[in-house]
Amino acid sequence: MNPPLLQARGLQKTFRLRSGPLARSVDHVAVDAIDLDLAPRERIGIVGESGSGKSTLGRLLLGLTPPSAGEVRFDGVAHADRRPGDWKAFRRQTSLVQQNPLSALNPQMTIGQQVAEAVWVHRLADRHGARDQAAAMLEKVGLSAELMDRFPHQMSGGQRQRVVIARALVLSPRLVVFDEAVSALDVSVQAQVVAILRSLWQQLDLAYVFITHDLRIVRHLVDRIAVLYLGRVVETGDIRSVYARPRHPYTRALLSSVPSLDPRVRNVAPPVQGDLDPGKAARGCAFRSRCPLAIERCASETPRLRRIDQGHVACHRAEDVRPLPMATAEVA
Protein backbone atom coordinates (compact mmCIF):
# COMPACT_ATOMS: atom_id res chain seq x y z
CA MET A 1 0.00 0.00 0.00
CA ASN A 2 1.13 3.54 -0.67
CA PRO A 3 2.41 5.57 2.29
CA PRO A 4 -0.29 8.00 3.38
CA LEU A 5 -0.37 11.43 1.83
CA LEU A 6 -2.32 12.69 4.79
CA GLN A 7 -2.39 11.24 8.26
CA ALA A 8 -4.38 12.50 11.24
CA ARG A 9 -3.99 11.05 14.73
CA GLY A 10 -6.11 11.75 17.78
CA LEU A 11 -7.37 14.95 16.27
CA GLN A 12 -9.42 17.09 18.61
CA LYS A 13 -10.83 20.61 18.48
CA THR A 14 -12.49 22.26 21.42
CA PHE A 15 -14.24 25.60 21.22
CA ARG A 16 -14.75 27.58 24.37
CA LEU A 17 -18.26 29.01 24.29
CA ARG A 18 -19.67 31.72 26.48
CA SER A 19 -23.36 32.46 26.09
CA GLY A 20 -23.16 35.91 27.70
CA PRO A 21 -20.62 38.21 29.38
CA LEU A 22 -21.42 36.83 32.81
CA ALA A 23 -22.11 33.26 31.82
CA ARG A 24 -19.60 30.60 32.68
CA SER A 25 -17.79 29.37 29.60
CA VAL A 26 -18.32 25.80 28.47
CA ASP A 27 -16.08 23.70 26.29
CA HIS A 28 -17.63 22.34 23.16
CA VAL A 29 -15.76 19.47 21.55
CA ALA A 30 -16.39 19.90 17.82
CA VAL A 31 -13.93 17.22 16.67
CA ASP A 32 -13.04 14.37 18.97
CA ALA A 33 -10.26 11.77 18.71
CA ILE A 34 -10.29 11.39 14.93
CA ASP A 35 -7.76 9.21 13.11
CA LEU A 36 -7.70 9.41 9.35
CA ASP A 37 -5.37 8.21 6.61
CA LEU A 38 -5.54 9.25 3.00
CA ALA A 39 -3.30 7.69 0.35
CA PRO A 40 -2.28 9.59 -2.79
CA ARG A 41 -5.26 9.70 -5.19
CA GLU A 42 -7.57 8.36 -2.55
CA ARG A 43 -11.01 9.92 -2.08
CA ILE A 44 -12.85 9.95 1.20
CA GLY A 45 -16.32 11.26 2.00
CA ILE A 46 -17.18 12.84 5.35
CA VAL A 47 -20.89 12.84 6.13
CA GLY A 48 -23.02 13.74 9.12
CA GLU A 49 -25.69 16.17 10.23
CA SER A 50 -25.21 19.90 10.51
CA GLY A 51 -22.96 20.65 13.48
CA SER A 52 -21.32 17.24 13.49
CA GLY A 53 -17.89 18.82 12.93
CA LYS A 54 -17.32 18.20 9.22
CA SER A 55 -16.07 21.69 8.30
CA THR A 56 -13.95 21.90 11.44
CA LEU A 57 -12.31 18.60 10.51
CA GLY A 58 -11.65 19.88 6.98
CA ARG A 59 -9.99 23.03 8.33
CA LEU A 60 -7.86 21.02 10.76
CA LEU A 61 -6.66 18.75 7.97
CA LEU A 62 -5.51 21.73 5.93
CA GLY A 63 -3.87 23.41 8.92
CA LEU A 64 -6.27 26.36 8.71
CA THR A 65 -7.05 26.04 12.39
CA PRO A 66 -4.79 24.50 15.07
CA PRO A 67 -5.97 21.33 16.82
CA SER A 68 -6.52 21.30 20.59
CA ALA A 69 -4.89 17.87 20.62
CA GLY A 70 -3.49 15.42 18.13
CA GLU A 71 -1.63 16.04 14.90
CA VAL A 72 -1.91 16.08 11.14
CA ARG A 73 0.92 15.03 8.82
CA PHE A 74 1.14 15.76 5.12
CA ASP A 75 3.83 13.82 3.28
CA GLY A 76 5.12 12.77 6.67
CA VAL A 77 5.60 16.34 7.95
CA ALA A 78 3.46 17.41 10.91
CA HIS A 79 1.65 20.75 10.53
CA ALA A 80 3.04 21.74 13.92
CA ASP A 81 6.64 21.25 12.70
CA ARG A 82 6.25 23.17 9.49
CA ARG A 83 8.23 26.43 9.27
CA PRO A 84 6.63 29.56 7.76
CA GLY A 85 8.47 29.05 4.46
CA ASP A 86 7.23 25.48 4.22
CA TRP A 87 3.62 26.51 4.60
CA LYS A 88 3.75 28.19 1.23
CA ALA A 89 4.77 24.95 -0.46
CA PHE A 90 2.04 23.14 1.47
CA ARG A 91 -0.59 25.69 0.39
CA ARG A 92 0.45 25.24 -3.22
CA GLN A 93 -0.19 21.51 -2.98
CA THR A 94 -3.55 21.73 -1.22
CA SER A 95 -6.73 23.70 -1.53
CA LEU A 96 -10.12 24.17 0.03
CA VAL A 97 -13.40 24.56 -1.84
CA GLN A 98 -15.52 26.42 0.66
CA GLN A 99 -18.95 25.62 1.91
CA ASN A 100 -20.68 28.46 0.10
CA PRO A 101 -19.13 28.40 -3.36
CA LEU A 102 -21.44 30.94 -4.98
CA SER A 103 -20.19 33.73 -2.76
CA ALA A 104 -16.58 32.53 -2.95
CA LEU A 105 -15.93 34.48 -6.15
CA ASN A 106 -14.95 38.13 -6.31
CA PRO A 107 -17.75 40.00 -8.11
CA GLN A 108 -15.32 42.61 -9.44
CA MET A 109 -12.92 40.29 -11.22
CA THR A 110 -13.48 38.31 -14.38
CA ILE A 111 -13.42 34.59 -13.97
CA GLY A 112 -10.26 34.36 -16.07
CA GLN A 113 -8.50 36.75 -13.70
CA GLN A 114 -9.65 34.84 -10.64
CA VAL A 115 -8.36 31.51 -11.88
CA ALA A 116 -5.11 33.04 -13.18
CA GLU A 117 -4.54 34.88 -9.90
CA ALA A 118 -4.17 31.55 -8.12
CA VAL A 119 -1.24 30.79 -10.45
CA TRP A 120 0.68 34.03 -10.29
CA VAL A 121 0.39 34.64 -6.54
CA HIS A 122 2.55 31.55 -6.23
CA ARG A 123 4.90 33.02 -8.87
CA LEU A 124 4.50 29.90 -10.93
CA ALA A 125 4.11 31.80 -14.19
CA ASP A 126 4.04 35.35 -15.53
CA ARG A 127 0.65 36.91 -16.20
CA HIS A 128 0.50 35.60 -19.73
CA GLY A 129 1.39 32.09 -18.74
CA ALA A 130 -1.04 32.24 -15.84
CA ARG A 131 -3.83 33.22 -18.20
CA ASP A 132 -3.02 30.31 -20.47
CA GLN A 133 -3.04 27.90 -17.56
CA ALA A 134 -6.35 29.35 -16.40
CA ALA A 135 -7.85 28.91 -19.86
CA ALA A 136 -6.68 25.31 -20.00
CA MET A 137 -8.13 24.56 -16.59
CA LEU A 138 -11.45 26.24 -17.40
CA GLU A 139 -11.58 24.13 -20.54
CA LYS A 140 -11.16 21.01 -18.40
CA VAL A 141 -14.21 21.91 -16.34
CA GLY A 142 -16.19 22.47 -19.52
CA LEU A 143 -16.04 26.28 -19.73
CA SER A 144 -14.86 27.62 -23.07
CA ALA A 145 -12.22 30.32 -23.32
CA GLU A 146 -14.87 32.80 -24.50
CA LEU A 147 -16.20 32.87 -20.94
CA MET A 148 -12.84 34.04 -19.52
CA ASP A 149 -13.82 37.70 -19.58
CA ARG A 150 -17.20 37.29 -17.95
CA PHE A 151 -17.95 38.38 -14.43
CA PRO A 152 -19.47 35.95 -11.95
CA HIS A 153 -22.91 37.59 -12.08
CA GLN A 154 -23.04 36.85 -15.80
CA MET A 155 -22.88 33.13 -15.17
CA SER A 156 -25.26 30.47 -13.90
CA GLY A 157 -24.81 28.78 -10.55
CA GLY A 158 -23.41 25.67 -12.20
CA GLN A 159 -20.92 27.67 -14.25
CA ARG A 160 -19.75 29.57 -11.18
CA GLN A 161 -19.33 26.32 -9.32
CA ARG A 162 -17.10 25.06 -12.11
CA VAL A 163 -15.04 28.26 -11.90
CA VAL A 164 -14.51 27.65 -8.18
CA ILE A 165 -13.40 24.11 -8.92
CA ALA A 166 -11.10 25.28 -11.71
CA ARG A 167 -9.52 27.80 -9.34
CA ALA A 168 -9.00 25.11 -6.69
CA LEU A 169 -7.40 22.72 -9.17
CA VAL A 170 -5.36 25.04 -11.39
CA LEU A 171 -2.13 24.42 -9.46
CA SER A 172 -2.61 20.64 -9.70
CA PRO A 173 -2.88 20.23 -5.93
CA ARG A 174 -2.34 16.79 -4.46
CA LEU A 175 -5.01 17.26 -1.82
CA VAL A 176 -8.30 19.16 -1.97
CA VAL A 177 -10.97 19.48 0.70
CA PHE A 178 -14.38 20.02 -0.92
CA ASP A 179 -16.71 21.38 1.75
CA GLU A 180 -20.34 21.06 0.59
CA ALA A 181 -19.17 21.83 -2.94
CA VAL A 182 -22.42 20.75 -4.62
CA SER A 183 -25.01 21.12 -1.88
CA ALA A 184 -26.32 24.50 -3.01
CA LEU A 185 -26.86 23.37 -6.59
CA ASP A 186 -29.84 21.99 -8.47
CA VAL A 187 -29.83 18.26 -9.06
CA SER A 188 -29.16 18.78 -12.76
CA VAL A 189 -26.15 20.99 -12.05
CA GLN A 190 -24.97 18.61 -9.34
CA ALA A 191 -24.97 15.85 -11.93
CA GLN A 192 -22.78 18.03 -14.20
CA VAL A 193 -20.33 18.80 -11.42
CA VAL A 194 -20.18 15.14 -10.40
CA ALA A 195 -19.34 14.16 -13.97
CA ILE A 196 -16.63 16.83 -14.12
CA LEU A 197 -15.07 15.85 -10.80
CA ARG A 198 -15.04 12.19 -11.79
CA SER A 199 -13.32 12.90 -15.07
CA LEU A 200 -10.82 15.36 -13.55
CA TRP A 201 -9.87 12.85 -10.89
CA GLN A 202 -9.11 10.33 -13.65
CA GLN A 203 -6.71 12.81 -15.22
CA LEU A 204 -5.02 14.25 -12.14
CA ASP A 205 -2.80 13.09 -9.31
CA LEU A 206 -5.39 14.18 -6.80
CA ALA A 207 -6.56 12.95 -3.41
CA TYR A 208 -9.58 14.59 -1.84
CA VAL A 209 -11.83 14.84 1.16
CA PHE A 210 -15.43 15.38 0.11
CA ILE A 211 -17.51 16.86 2.92
CA THR A 212 -21.26 16.77 2.47
CA HIS A 213 -24.57 16.01 4.08
CA ASP A 214 -25.86 14.67 0.75
CA LEU A 215 -25.68 10.90 0.84
CA ARG A 216 -26.91 10.47 -2.70
CA ILE A 217 -24.14 12.42 -4.39
CA VAL A 218 -21.16 11.40 -2.30
CA ARG A 219 -21.30 7.75 -3.25
CA HIS A 220 -20.41 8.57 -6.83
CA LEU A 221 -17.37 10.59 -5.80
CA VAL A 222 -15.44 8.68 -3.15
CA ASP A 223 -13.81 5.34 -2.38
CA ARG A 224 -14.30 5.43 1.38
CA ILE A 225 -16.64 7.18 3.74
CA ALA A 226 -16.51 8.29 7.37
CA VAL A 227 -19.74 9.08 9.22
CA LEU A 228 -19.40 11.74 11.92
CA TYR A 229 -21.66 12.10 14.91
CA LEU A 230 -20.96 14.97 17.30
CA GLY A 231 -17.32 15.14 16.31
CA ARG A 232 -16.58 11.42 16.37
CA VAL A 233 -16.29 8.88 13.59
CA VAL A 234 -19.03 6.34 14.28
CA GLU A 235 -18.56 4.30 11.13
CA THR A 236 -16.01 4.16 8.37
CA GLY A 237 -15.45 1.81 5.49
CA ASP A 238 -15.49 1.22 1.80
CA ILE A 239 -18.34 3.23 0.27
CA ARG A 240 -20.03 0.28 -1.39
CA SER A 241 -20.07 -1.93 1.67
CA VAL A 242 -21.29 0.85 3.97
CA TYR A 243 -24.21 1.61 1.64
CA ALA A 244 -24.98 -2.06 1.08
CA ARG A 245 -24.84 -2.90 4.77
CA PRO A 246 -24.63 0.02 7.24
CA ARG A 247 -23.43 -1.26 10.60
CA HIS A 248 -24.08 1.73 12.83
CA PRO A 249 -27.69 2.61 13.73
CA TYR A 250 -26.93 6.24 12.85
CA THR A 251 -25.59 5.38 9.39
CA ARG A 252 -28.63 3.25 8.83
CA ALA A 253 -30.91 6.10 9.94
CA LEU A 254 -29.14 8.55 7.62
CA LEU A 255 -29.47 6.22 4.65
CA SER A 256 -33.08 5.35 5.30
CA SER A 257 -33.97 9.06 5.64
CA VAL A 258 -33.08 9.67 2.00
CA PRO A 259 -36.32 9.93 0.04
CA SER A 260 -36.55 7.38 -2.74
CA LEU A 261 -38.02 8.00 -6.15
CA ASP A 262 -40.55 5.28 -5.60
CA PRO A 263 -44.01 6.79 -5.14
CA ARG A 264 -45.14 3.60 -3.41
CA VAL A 265 -42.79 4.32 -0.54
CA ARG A 266 -44.83 7.08 1.09
CA ASN A 267 -45.63 8.46 4.45
CA VAL A 268 -42.73 6.60 6.00
CA ALA A 269 -42.17 7.31 9.66
CA PRO A 270 -38.88 9.19 10.17
CA PRO A 271 -36.10 6.78 11.12
CA VAL A 272 -34.77 8.99 13.95
CA GLN A 273 -36.30 11.74 16.04
CA GLY A 274 -34.70 14.90 17.31
CA ASP A 275 -31.54 16.81 16.43
CA LEU A 276 -27.91 16.54 17.34
CA ASP A 277 -27.71 17.18 21.06
CA PRO A 278 -24.33 18.72 21.83
CA GLY A 279 -24.95 18.58 25.59
CA LYS A 280 -23.73 15.00 25.51
CA ALA A 281 -22.63 13.23 28.63
CA ALA A 282 -18.95 12.48 29.00
CA ARG A 283 -19.65 8.78 29.11
CA GLY A 284 -21.62 6.47 26.87
CA CYS A 285 -22.66 6.62 23.24
CA ALA A 286 -23.50 10.15 22.07
CA PHE A 287 -26.23 8.78 19.80
CA ARG A 288 -28.05 6.85 22.50
CA SER A 289 -30.83 9.40 23.14
CA ARG A 290 -31.95 8.97 19.52
CA CYS A 291 -30.97 5.36 18.99
CA PRO A 292 -33.65 2.71 18.49
CA LEU A 293 -31.29 -0.01 19.73
CA ALA A 294 -29.92 1.66 22.86
CA ILE A 295 -29.45 -0.53 25.93
CA GLU A 296 -28.08 0.19 29.40
CA ARG A 297 -24.52 -0.48 28.37
CA CYS A 298 -24.79 2.38 25.83
CA ALA A 299 -25.09 4.82 28.74
CA SER A 300 -22.30 3.41 30.84
CA GLU A 301 -19.64 2.55 28.30
CA THR A 302 -18.44 4.64 25.36
CA PRO A 303 -18.33 2.45 22.25
CA ARG A 304 -14.92 2.41 20.56
CA LEU A 305 -14.35 1.91 16.84
CA ARG A 306 -13.93 -1.79 16.21
CA ARG A 307 -13.50 -3.82 13.08
CA ILE A 308 -16.57 -5.44 11.55
CA ASP A 309 -16.32 -7.03 8.12
CA GLN A 310 -14.18 -4.62 6.12
CA GLY A 311 -15.04 -1.47 8.06
CA HIS A 312 -14.94 0.04 11.54
CA VAL A 313 -17.98 0.78 13.69
CA ALA A 314 -18.40 2.39 17.12
CA CYS A 315 -21.54 0.72 18.43
CA HIS A 316 -22.14 -1.93 21.07
CA ARG A 317 -24.94 -3.42 19.03
CA ALA A 318 -23.51 -3.22 15.52
CA GLU A 319 -24.23 -6.92 15.01
CA ASP A 320 -27.94 -6.29 15.65
CA VAL A 321 -28.39 -3.50 13.10
CA ARG A 322 -30.79 -4.81 10.47
CA PRO A 323 -29.89 -4.51 6.79
CA LEU A 324 -31.72 -1.78 4.89
CA PRO A 325 -34.72 -3.04 2.99
CA MET A 326 -33.67 -3.04 -0.63
CA ALA A 327 -35.79 -0.54 -2.52
CA THR A 328 -36.16 -2.94 -5.42
CA ALA A 329 -37.06 -5.94 -3.29
CA GLU A 330 -39.64 -3.93 -1.39
CA VAL A 331 -41.53 -3.06 -4.53
CA ALA A 332 -41.50 -6.53 -6.08
Place this chain on the structure above:
Amino acid sequence: MSHLLAVRGLVVQAPARGLKIIDGIDLSLDRGETLGLVGESGCGKSMTCYAIAGALPRGIARTGGSITLQDDADGGTGSPAKPSVAMIFQDPTSSLNPVHTIGHYLESALYRHQGLRGNDARLEAMRLLERVGIDRAKSRLRAYPHQFSGGMNQRVMIAHALAAKPRLLIADEPTTALDVTTQAQILYLLEELRAETGMALLIVSHDLGVIARLADRAAVMYCGKIVETAPIGALLERPAHPYARALIDCMPTIDPDDLEPPTPIAGSVPLLDNLPAGCHFHPRCDRGGRDCVSAYPAPARIGPGHAASCYHPVRP
Protein backbone atom coordinates in the same frame (compact mmCIF):
# COMPACT_ATOMS: atom_id res chain seq x y z
CA MET B 1 -67.67 20.64 -6.89
CA SER B 2 -65.18 23.23 -7.97
CA HIS B 3 -61.50 23.08 -7.15
CA LEU B 4 -60.16 24.59 -3.94
CA LEU B 5 -57.59 26.41 -6.03
CA ALA B 6 -57.86 27.10 -9.74
CA VAL B 7 -55.08 28.99 -11.51
CA ARG B 8 -55.84 29.84 -15.12
CA GLY B 9 -53.42 31.41 -17.58
CA LEU B 10 -51.39 33.07 -14.84
CA VAL B 11 -48.87 35.60 -16.10
CA VAL B 12 -46.41 37.24 -13.72
CA GLN B 13 -44.07 39.96 -14.93
CA ALA B 14 -41.40 42.28 -13.73
CA PRO B 15 -43.04 45.20 -15.60
CA ALA B 16 -39.97 47.39 -15.46
CA ARG B 17 -38.07 44.90 -17.56
CA GLY B 18 -41.05 43.43 -19.38
CA LEU B 19 -39.92 39.89 -18.61
CA LYS B 20 -42.53 37.20 -18.25
CA ILE B 21 -41.43 35.29 -15.16
CA ILE B 22 -44.54 33.12 -15.27
CA ASP B 23 -45.99 32.65 -18.72
CA GLY B 24 -49.59 31.47 -18.71
CA ILE B 25 -49.71 28.54 -16.32
CA ASP B 26 -52.74 26.48 -15.27
CA LEU B 27 -52.90 24.62 -11.96
CA SER B 28 -55.63 23.17 -9.83
CA LEU B 29 -55.74 21.73 -6.37
CA ASP B 30 -58.58 19.93 -4.63
CA ARG B 31 -59.40 19.84 -0.94
CA GLY B 32 -56.99 17.66 0.96
CA GLU B 33 -54.86 17.08 -2.11
CA THR B 34 -51.09 17.44 -2.34
CA LEU B 35 -49.60 18.91 -5.50
CA GLY B 36 -45.86 18.92 -6.06
CA LEU B 37 -44.18 21.62 -8.12
CA VAL B 38 -40.73 20.70 -9.38
CA GLY B 39 -38.15 22.29 -11.65
CA GLU B 40 -34.67 23.77 -11.75
CA SER B 41 -33.63 26.94 -9.99
CA GLY B 42 -35.10 30.05 -11.60
CA CYS B 43 -37.99 28.31 -13.38
CA GLY B 44 -40.56 30.29 -11.38
CA LYS B 45 -41.64 27.96 -8.58
CA SER B 46 -41.40 30.58 -5.84
CA MET B 47 -43.09 33.28 -7.95
CA THR B 48 -45.98 30.89 -8.55
CA CYS B 49 -46.29 30.41 -4.79
CA TYR B 50 -46.11 34.15 -4.07
CA ALA B 51 -48.75 34.84 -6.72
CA ILE B 52 -51.12 32.27 -5.19
CA ALA B 53 -50.50 33.58 -1.68
CA GLY B 54 -51.06 37.14 -2.94
CA ALA B 55 -47.60 38.13 -1.80
CA LEU B 56 -45.57 38.94 -4.91
CA PRO B 57 -42.43 40.96 -4.15
CA ARG B 58 -42.30 44.65 -4.94
CA GLY B 59 -41.74 45.35 -8.63
CA ILE B 60 -43.34 42.10 -9.72
CA ALA B 61 -47.00 41.88 -10.65
CA ARG B 62 -49.63 39.57 -11.95
CA THR B 63 -50.47 40.86 -15.42
CA GLY B 64 -52.76 38.13 -16.68
CA GLY B 65 -54.89 35.16 -15.78
CA SER B 66 -56.88 34.37 -12.70
CA ILE B 67 -56.41 32.73 -9.34
CA THR B 68 -59.59 31.44 -7.73
CA LEU B 69 -59.71 30.10 -4.21
CA GLN B 70 -63.00 28.64 -3.18
CA ASP B 71 -64.01 26.31 -0.40
CA ASP B 72 -67.69 25.36 -0.57
CA ALA B 73 -67.06 22.84 2.19
CA ASP B 74 -65.99 25.62 4.54
CA GLY B 75 -68.04 26.48 7.61
CA GLY B 76 -71.41 25.45 6.23
CA THR B 77 -72.72 28.90 7.06
CA GLY B 78 -73.98 29.53 3.56
CA SER B 79 -71.56 32.32 2.81
CA PRO B 80 -68.35 30.64 1.72
CA ALA B 81 -65.51 32.62 3.22
CA LYS B 82 -62.36 32.93 1.17
CA PRO B 83 -60.24 30.03 2.36
CA SER B 84 -57.05 31.04 4.08
CA VAL B 85 -53.65 30.34 2.61
CA ALA B 86 -50.44 30.04 4.61
CA MET B 87 -46.89 29.68 3.40
CA ILE B 88 -43.61 28.35 4.75
CA PHE B 89 -40.20 28.99 3.25
CA GLN B 90 -36.83 27.43 2.60
CA ASP B 91 -34.68 29.10 5.19
CA PRO B 92 -36.61 29.11 8.46
CA THR B 93 -33.98 30.76 10.59
CA SER B 94 -33.63 33.84 8.42
CA SER B 95 -37.41 34.11 7.89
CA LEU B 96 -37.93 34.51 11.62
CA ASN B 97 -37.42 37.88 13.25
CA PRO B 98 -34.41 37.54 15.58
CA VAL B 99 -35.62 40.14 18.10
CA HIS B 100 -38.92 38.42 18.94
CA THR B 101 -39.44 35.33 21.02
CA ILE B 102 -41.09 32.27 19.52
CA GLY B 103 -44.05 32.97 21.82
CA HIS B 104 -44.48 36.52 20.55
CA TYR B 105 -44.33 35.30 16.97
CA LEU B 106 -47.01 32.65 17.47
CA GLU B 107 -49.25 34.67 19.77
CA SER B 108 -49.40 37.64 17.42
CA ALA B 109 -50.39 35.31 14.57
CA LEU B 110 -53.08 33.77 16.78
CA TYR B 111 -54.43 37.24 17.53
CA ARG B 112 -54.41 38.20 13.87
CA HIS B 113 -56.08 35.06 12.58
CA GLN B 114 -58.21 33.88 15.47
CA GLY B 115 -58.57 36.93 17.71
CA LEU B 116 -56.94 35.11 20.64
CA ARG B 117 -55.14 37.11 23.33
CA GLY B 118 -53.46 36.71 26.68
CA ASN B 119 -53.69 33.33 28.29
CA ASP B 120 -55.85 31.90 25.49
CA ALA B 121 -53.21 32.80 22.94
CA ARG B 122 -50.44 31.39 25.13
CA LEU B 123 -52.23 28.09 25.64
CA GLU B 124 -52.98 27.76 21.95
CA ALA B 125 -49.36 28.61 21.06
CA MET B 126 -48.19 25.86 23.42
CA ARG B 127 -50.61 23.42 21.88
CA LEU B 128 -49.36 24.28 18.39
CA LEU B 129 -45.72 23.87 19.40
CA GLU B 130 -46.47 20.49 20.90
CA ARG B 131 -48.37 19.51 17.79
CA VAL B 132 -45.39 20.23 15.56
CA GLY B 133 -43.16 18.13 17.78
CA ILE B 134 -41.46 20.68 20.04
CA ASP B 135 -41.39 19.43 23.61
CA ARG B 136 -41.07 21.58 26.75
CA ALA B 137 -43.33 24.00 24.86
CA LYS B 138 -43.87 26.30 27.82
CA SER B 139 -40.22 27.23 28.20
CA ARG B 140 -39.66 27.17 24.44
CA LEU B 141 -42.14 30.07 24.05
CA ARG B 142 -39.58 32.34 25.70
CA ALA B 143 -36.76 31.25 23.38
CA TYR B 144 -35.39 33.19 20.41
CA PRO B 145 -34.94 31.73 16.91
CA HIS B 146 -31.13 31.72 17.16
CA GLN B 147 -31.39 29.35 20.11
CA PHE B 148 -33.09 26.78 17.90
CA SER B 149 -31.75 24.48 15.21
CA GLY B 150 -32.91 24.91 11.60
CA GLY B 151 -35.27 21.95 11.98
CA MET B 152 -36.85 23.40 15.14
CA ASN B 153 -37.31 26.77 13.46
CA GLN B 154 -39.03 25.10 10.52
CA ARG B 155 -41.39 23.47 13.03
CA VAL B 156 -42.06 26.93 14.48
CA MET B 157 -42.84 28.23 10.97
CA ILE B 158 -45.27 25.36 10.50
CA ALA B 159 -46.93 26.12 13.85
CA HIS B 160 -47.21 29.75 12.74
CA ALA B 161 -48.81 28.67 9.47
CA LEU B 162 -51.29 26.49 11.36
CA ALA B 163 -52.37 29.51 13.42
CA ALA B 164 -54.07 30.75 10.24
CA LYS B 165 -56.11 27.53 10.03
CA PRO B 166 -55.17 27.34 6.37
CA ARG B 167 -57.19 25.43 3.81
CA LEU B 168 -54.12 25.58 1.60
CA LEU B 169 -50.57 25.35 2.89
CA ILE B 170 -47.82 26.33 0.49
CA ALA B 171 -44.44 24.86 1.40
CA ASP B 172 -41.67 26.38 -0.74
CA GLU B 173 -38.57 24.15 -0.45
CA PRO B 174 -39.39 23.52 3.22
CA THR B 175 -36.56 21.05 3.76
CA THR B 176 -33.88 22.16 1.30
CA ALA B 177 -31.76 23.76 4.03
CA LEU B 178 -32.17 20.86 6.46
CA ASP B 179 -30.40 17.57 7.14
CA VAL B 180 -31.91 14.42 5.63
CA THR B 181 -32.90 13.14 9.05
CA THR B 182 -34.71 16.39 9.82
CA GLN B 183 -36.16 16.45 6.32
CA ALA B 184 -37.72 13.03 6.89
CA GLN B 185 -39.25 14.33 10.14
CA ILE B 186 -40.65 17.53 8.59
CA LEU B 187 -42.12 15.75 5.56
CA TYR B 188 -43.79 13.24 7.84
CA LEU B 189 -45.17 16.05 9.98
CA LEU B 190 -46.57 17.89 6.95
CA GLU B 191 -48.32 14.74 5.76
CA GLU B 192 -49.78 14.09 9.22
CA LEU B 193 -51.06 17.65 9.50
CA ARG B 194 -52.56 17.52 6.04
CA ALA B 195 -54.42 14.31 6.86
CA GLU B 196 -55.54 15.72 10.22
CA THR B 197 -56.83 19.09 9.04
CA GLY B 198 -57.96 18.24 5.52
CA MET B 199 -56.01 21.19 4.16
CA ALA B 200 -54.51 21.00 0.69
CA LEU B 201 -50.73 21.15 0.29
CA LEU B 202 -48.67 22.71 -2.46
CA ILE B 203 -45.14 21.43 -2.02
CA VAL B 204 -42.31 22.96 -4.01
CA SER B 205 -38.90 21.38 -4.40
CA HIS B 206 -36.16 20.88 -6.93
CA ASP B 207 -35.75 17.42 -5.40
CA LEU B 208 -38.06 14.88 -6.98
CA GLY B 209 -37.51 12.60 -4.00
CA VAL B 210 -39.26 15.12 -1.74
CA ILE B 211 -42.11 15.45 -4.22
CA ALA B 212 -42.38 11.66 -4.59
CA ARG B 213 -42.77 11.28 -0.86
CA LEU B 214 -45.76 13.60 -0.46
CA ALA B 215 -47.46 14.52 -3.70
CA ASP B 216 -50.56 12.96 -5.23
CA ARG B 217 -49.94 14.84 -8.45
CA ALA B 218 -46.99 16.82 -9.73
CA ALA B 219 -46.37 19.66 -12.15
CA VAL B 220 -42.99 20.10 -13.81
CA MET B 221 -41.94 23.69 -14.53
CA TYR B 222 -39.40 24.97 -17.00
CA CYS B 223 -38.77 28.63 -17.86
CA GLY B 224 -42.01 29.95 -16.40
CA LYS B 225 -44.22 27.29 -17.98
CA ILE B 226 -45.64 24.01 -16.83
CA VAL B 227 -44.37 21.38 -19.23
CA GLU B 228 -46.01 18.32 -17.71
CA THR B 229 -48.65 17.47 -15.12
CA ALA B 230 -49.39 13.94 -14.01
CA PRO B 231 -50.33 11.71 -11.12
CA ILE B 232 -47.05 11.19 -9.25
CA GLY B 233 -46.74 7.50 -10.12
CA ALA B 234 -47.26 8.15 -13.82
CA LEU B 235 -44.75 10.99 -13.80
CA LEU B 236 -42.01 8.96 -12.14
CA GLU B 237 -42.63 5.79 -14.12
CA ARG B 238 -43.72 7.17 -17.49
CA PRO B 239 -42.53 10.75 -17.85
CA ALA B 240 -43.66 12.09 -21.22
CA HIS B 241 -41.81 15.39 -21.51
CA PRO B 242 -38.11 14.98 -22.31
CA TYR B 243 -37.33 17.55 -19.62
CA ALA B 244 -39.24 15.58 -16.98
CA ARG B 245 -37.42 12.44 -18.01
CA ALA B 246 -34.07 14.23 -17.90
CA LEU B 247 -34.84 15.52 -14.39
CA ILE B 248 -35.55 11.97 -13.26
CA ASP B 249 -32.35 10.69 -14.88
CA CYS B 250 -30.20 13.22 -13.09
CA MET B 251 -31.51 12.21 -9.67
CA PRO B 252 -28.89 10.28 -7.74
CA THR B 253 -30.13 7.43 -5.54
CA ILE B 254 -28.65 5.40 -2.69
CA ASP B 255 -29.55 2.07 -4.25
CA PRO B 256 -26.32 0.01 -4.05
CA ASP B 257 -27.17 -1.65 -7.36
CA ASP B 258 -27.54 1.65 -9.16
CA LEU B 259 -23.86 2.12 -9.90
CA GLU B 260 -24.06 4.65 -12.70
CA PRO B 261 -23.58 8.28 -11.69
CA PRO B 262 -26.52 10.55 -12.49
CA THR B 263 -26.82 11.72 -16.09
CA PRO B 264 -26.48 15.50 -16.42
CA ILE B 265 -28.84 17.45 -18.67
CA ALA B 266 -26.95 18.98 -21.61
CA GLY B 267 -26.45 22.76 -21.54
CA SER B 268 -28.00 25.04 -18.97
CA VAL B 269 -31.25 26.82 -18.22
CA PRO B 270 -31.64 29.81 -20.59
CA LEU B 271 -32.01 33.29 -19.20
CA LEU B 272 -35.48 34.81 -19.19
CA ASP B 273 -34.43 37.59 -21.55
CA ASN B 274 -33.02 35.11 -24.02
CA LEU B 275 -35.56 32.30 -24.24
CA PRO B 276 -35.27 29.98 -27.24
CA ALA B 277 -38.16 30.26 -29.71
CA GLY B 278 -40.70 27.45 -29.84
CA CYS B 279 -40.26 24.89 -27.08
CA HIS B 280 -37.91 26.54 -24.58
CA PHE B 281 -36.26 23.18 -23.92
CA HIS B 282 -35.32 22.40 -27.52
CA PRO B 283 -31.61 23.35 -27.38
CA ARG B 284 -31.10 20.83 -24.56
CA CYS B 285 -33.46 18.18 -25.87
CA ASP B 286 -32.38 14.88 -27.39
CA ARG B 287 -35.70 14.31 -29.16
CA GLY B 288 -36.19 17.70 -30.76
CA GLY B 289 -37.24 17.99 -34.39
CA ARG B 290 -37.65 20.92 -36.75
CA ASP B 291 -41.19 21.59 -35.51
CA CYS B 292 -39.90 22.24 -32.00
CA VAL B 293 -38.54 25.66 -32.91
CA SER B 294 -41.74 26.79 -34.65
CA ALA B 295 -44.23 27.55 -31.89
CA TYR B 296 -44.62 26.70 -28.25
CA PRO B 297 -46.28 23.24 -28.08
CA ALA B 298 -49.79 23.07 -26.62
CA PRO B 299 -50.41 20.60 -23.81
CA ALA B 300 -51.36 17.20 -25.22
CA ARG B 301 -53.15 14.46 -23.32
CA ILE B 302 -50.95 11.51 -22.41
CA GLY B 303 -53.25 9.61 -20.07
CA PRO B 304 -55.75 10.18 -17.27
CA GLY B 305 -54.83 13.47 -15.59
CA HIS B 306 -51.58 13.41 -17.51
CA ALA B 307 -50.61 16.05 -20.08
CA ALA B 308 -47.34 17.26 -21.57
CA SER B 309 -46.40 20.23 -23.78
CA CYS B 310 -44.15 18.50 -26.25
CA TYR B 311 -44.22 17.67 -29.97
CA HIS B 312 -42.36 14.41 -29.42
CA PRO B 313 -43.39 13.09 -26.01
CA VAL B 314 -41.61 10.01 -24.72
CA ARG B 315 -43.91 7.02 -25.15
CA PRO B 316 -43.38 4.07 -22.85
